[in-house]
Amino acid sequence: PSSWEIQRIAEEITNTVKKDYEVFKADMGDYYWHSMVQIYLVFPKWIEEVDKKYGSGASKFIGKALKIYSENNLPKIDTLYKKLVSDLSRDPFSREIQQIVSEIANETRQINEALKVDEGENYFGYMADFYLSRPEFIKATDKRYGSGASKFIGKALKFYSKNKLN
Structure with missing residues (x-):
């Protein structure tokens, strides 16, 4: 191929x-x-x-x-997630990481609008819980981005959703 x-x-x-x-x-x-x-x-x-x-x-x-x-x-959303987890030693609550999460949120909203998907309330808080607590989701995310990536993404999304950063 x-x-x-x-x-x-x-x-x-x-x-x-x-x-x-x-x-x-x-x-x-x-x-x-x-x-x-x-x-x-x-x-x-x-x-x-x-x-x-x-x-x-x-x-x-x-x-x-x-x-x-x-x-x-790659779709922009994939590029943003790769950027988010490119260095897992960074602080998931830092301004730099939260800026990337904000870009992910904006891109996700555009995708959902185009696909006519209703995000509902606190979509990113809900997704944070997936990254932090769903074993199959954690395993798939860590396999794709590296060990600890799911926890990192989950923490970053949870902080974003609680602080309503846009």
Whole structure:
């Protein structure tokens, strides 16, 4: 999937999709594209159908190729979370970290508005509890960002939500 030839094909697919489909032309195009790529890698029914059409392993191959191609174009929300946890020795309550959390909050609101999702009250307090107390969420977050990342994110979000920082 990382070969030059396959990456050129991934580029062509990406450009065609972004040109031809309205949802990918919007400000959130990279967010949607990233989600679409994940479907090839994660969702069993999708994987089954793609593999049935193109051969065993095709969905994972396509997903990996597109993921490699799009790694430099991660959705802004993903980039912000990576920035947030880039140094877990920092104080999660510091002005610097809270500024990043504020950017995450703003980006999350934009995503939720575009997707017509009602955040409800204290969304970030609720999410903080997920990062701090849900074992499966903690495990997945720490696997993705490093040991202790979930606790760090949870503390930063909880402080943000309690202090109504915007």
